[in-house]
Amino acid sequence: MFGGLCALNDVSFCVETGEIHGLIGPNGAGKTTLLNILSGFNRPTAGRVCYNGRDIHTLPAYRVASLGIARTFQNIRLFPTMTCMENVIAGQHLNSPRPLLPRLLQLPSTRDREKEYRGKALAALARVELEDRADVPAQSLSYGERRRLEIARALVAGPQLLLLDEPVAGMRQNGVVRMAELIRILAREGMTILLVEHNMSFVMELCTLITVLNFGQIITTGAPGDVRLHPQVIEAYLGVGAARA
Amino acid sequence: MTELHNTFSHFFAVYGSLVDFIGINSLLALSLYVTLSAGQLSLGNAAFAGIGGYTAGILTLNLNAPYIAALGAAAAVSGLTGMILGFPVLRLRGIFLAMATLAFGEVVRIAAINLQITGGAEGLTPIPNKTQTWMIFLALILFSYFVAVLRTSRIGWSFASIREDETAAAAMGINTTFYKTLAFTIGAMIAGLAGAMNAHLNYIITPGEFGFSAAVQILIFNIVGGTRVWYGPILGATLLTALPEILRGIGVSAGPIRMGMNGIILLLVILFLPNGLVSLFSCRKG
Numbered sequence: 018m019f020g021g022l023c024a025l026n027d028v029s030f031c032v033e034t035g036e037i038h039g040l041i042g043p044n045g046a047g048k049t050t051l052l053n054i055l056s057g058f059n060r061p062t063a064g065r066v067c068y069n070g071r072d073i074h075t076l077p078a079y080r081v082a083s084l085g086i087a088r089t090f091q092n093i094r095l096f097p098t099m100t101c102m103e104n105v106i107a108g109q110h111l112n113s114p115r116p117l118l119p120r121l122l123q124l125p126s127t128r129d130r131e132k133e134y135r136g137k138a139l140a141a142l143a144r145v146e147l148e149d150r151a152d153v154p155a156q157s158l159s160y161g162e163r164r165r166l167e168i169a170r171a172l173v174a175g176p177q178l179l180l181l182d183e184p185v186a187g188m189r190q191n192g193v194v195r196m197a198e199l200i201r202i203l204a205r206e207g208m209t210i211l212l213v214e215h216n217m218s219f220v221m222e223l224c225t226l227i228t229v230l231n232f233g234q235i236i237t238t239g240a241p242g243d244v245r246l247h248p249q250v251i252e253a254y255l256g257v258g259a260a261r262a
Numbered sequence: 263m264t265e266l267h268n269t270f271s272h273f274f275a276v277y278g279s280l281v282d283f284i285g286i287n288s289l290l291a292l293s294l295y296v297t298l299s300a301g302q303l304s305l306g307n308a309a310f311a312g313i314g315g316y317t318a319g320i321l322t323l324n325l326n327a328p329y330i331a332a333l334g335a336a337a338a339v340s341g342l343t344g345m346i347l348g349f350p351v352l353r354l355r356g357i358f359l360a361m362a363t364l365a366f367g368e369v370v371r372i373a374a375i376n377l378q379i380t381g382g383a384e385g386l387t388p389i390p391n392k393t394q395t396w397m398i399f400l401a402l403i404l405f406s407y408f409v410a411v412l413r414t415s416r417i418g419w420s421f422a423s424i425r426e427d428e429t430a431a432a433a434m435g436i437n438t439t440f441y442k443t444l445a446f447t448i449g450a451m452i453a454g455l456a457g458a459m460n461a462h463l464n465y466i467i468t469p470g471e472f473g474f475s476a477a478v479q480i481l482i483f484n485i486v487g488g489t490r491v492w493y494g495p496i497l498g499a500t501l502l503t504a505l506p507e508i509l510r511g512i513g514v515s516a517g518p519i520r521m522g523m524n525g526i527i528l529l530l531v532i533l534f535l536p537n538g539l540v541s542l543f544s545c546r547k548g
Binding site: 082083090094107114120171174249 | 319407408410412414415416417419420422423426427429430432433434436437438
């Protein structure tokens, strides 16, 4: 609830392991709010979010992340003055303990660890084709590069579930195709992906299941072919009358 | 050799206290640097120094505590205060956090004026002079090293991530409340230690020393020096502390001009070197 506005009401759906699940709906349907609830940034007033058999809707965002749920943001949130490499190193917070004491004592083992973290970071940058931009500050990247860097930073944590908020918004066709390819590979490796996107052809080609939201309620969940022909979906996107025509 | 020694001891006889103040101010600047490195704008570090100074002074005067114990207790009490204060006020961001910490500083100052144990408006005196120059600089070296290494640890990376984008930091699994409170606490501890050393240097502490102007001065050290590397705040503190003496040396009476010069330097740095004086030495950011 936002000041009396009910953003989501009675939303219920399941995301299966290893699926690419799409979440679509007109502007203001509640897609981002739903993503925020799943990742612990907003708390639902009622209902529950269940992940691997465990209730997570009462957990703060950092605890949700520690369970293996990574996300990106619609309005890209990078660490602007850090380089790409530093962004992706910072993204390893959960799996890089970096204890203080050995560092104060200058133990050689810390240097090996650091090399390992850099290696992982470089591999994550390579996945999104940014390895040659490693030393460029994030704020000087192009729009599409920023989106990819944000995904690399999410990937480097090794999540089981990846929540993508409009991963190809504002990207050119070439970038869209490569992003689809990356997401497909990630899913094949066993990562579960839930993505919000307005680019219909991207969603229809990529997702195995699609959930359609409108005015905070689910219209339908189904395979792309079924969703495309669902009368209420057509009505939500094109208005009343279009469905009958 | 003896000549060199004579020159050196002559320099120290004249400028010894200035060198001490440079050390103390550098420690204070470094204390705020830790808090700033997590993106938290605090104006409370002068008050933490005050708490440290009073803690050490009270322990020394009333219990005849050994110097090192007084310092340790001062750092601990300041740090604990920082932790207790940090937990609620760190919900505030930017300028609102600065205002809350400023208000905290005023509370400390007014409490020091009105309490019996702090000696009221006259302050605590005579606190035995136990701090020596080498102790100040040993502390400065140790804490500089600590702060420089802290940056490469998980704590330092978390601080930097929070400074850059708190929401994204939380999405990566960083417990932002914990790390912000930690930054506040470490800063308060270093400030408390500096305050305690200062109390044992000056024979006296008074409530006025830790007010608004001291709080802002510590921030100015950081802005002028730069907040991207650990030696930035030390550079700023050294330059601005030595400036009145340098001006006096070249024949300008320092008194009225001092604040003006501080202002001009601050203005020039903000306009032309937004990352502080350290950006003159290194082109690399971050």
